[in-house]
Amino acid sequence: MGLFNLDRMLNPKTVAVVGGSERPNSVGAAVMKNLVEGGFPGVVYPINPRRSTVWGLKAYPSLKEAPKPIDMAVVATPINTVPKIIQECGATNVAGVVILSAGGREIGQEGRRLEEEIACEAAAAKVRIIGPNCLGFICPGAKLNASFAAQMPKAGRVAFISQSGALCTAILDLSLQEGIGFSHFVSVGSMLDVDFADLIDYLGNEFRVSSILLYVESISNLRKFMSAARAVSRIKPIVVLKSGKSPAGARAAASHTGAMAGEDALYDAAFRRAGVLRVRTIGELFDCAELLAKQPRPEGPRLAIITNAGGPGVMAADALAEYGLAPAPLGEKTLAALDAVLPPCWSRNNPVDILGDASPERYSTAL
16 A cells, blocks of 8 residues: 555554553553653544543543544554454544554464454555554654653654564664664564555655664565665665574564565565665664764765774774775875874874874874
């Protein structure tokens, strides 16, 4: 369904929480708390037939009895209740549903049957779905936390999309520690409908987004992904951490999301062709998140290395060579400027060796 209804879903004015609750440690309570205490400026309708109010807001027995229109619904009830909820969403013109519930294809045949039923109901009702088995999504700039994550990240210009809710929370913890801001924080779960390609297309057209990070276990429609990524990577960096490289990892991914991970070499080739940068570790993904959040995109490959010892400078140049690059040659004006502020024995080359007795002030001046 591409971009259909995604803007209403990700920029809602009205949100319903099906299963909204005040019960301690429940998902429904966590979502309500995040929406209310996060300062969402829109309207929130708790849907709970057993309560008249939830978090100080009037509750409604069902979506059909809540005021209209409703842009997006978050479902925090068991997955076997979801098909009926999707029917109600269609009848009330809800644009999209975030299904937090687990118990789909990842548990086997019965879960697959339930997901097929949900998908059929959603297609008939023209309702978009994020999930199931996901954390939800967060748009910090809009003060919208439609998830059960414990905290709201800072607003920024990096979008993060993940198949793993746990990795979302890990990135979230790091972002708060390091002051990294995000525009969108999306846990896609089993991707019954909205997938990486849909979100890349959407975020590519979103002016608040300057770069996109992905955590991928599997891609169900590689052709669709390639089309979206090739178009968007020309204007915005896309960085991906793809797990499931080994046979054991692929089996683990299948049990986690219910989809086979596929041949790793195929993904390598696809990412290269699409202009997507693949990183190999969570640490590298964290580094990219911080770099893209805090630094402008480089205009070209020219890099200068500043060091206070020859050995580390050589190691840095070697590391750069592994990517097919070399330290940029220094122009005459740059050499003259450095000559004026550095000791006579500095390297007069790049790497710029400012010698072992360099003070913080010498580093700052050379930089």
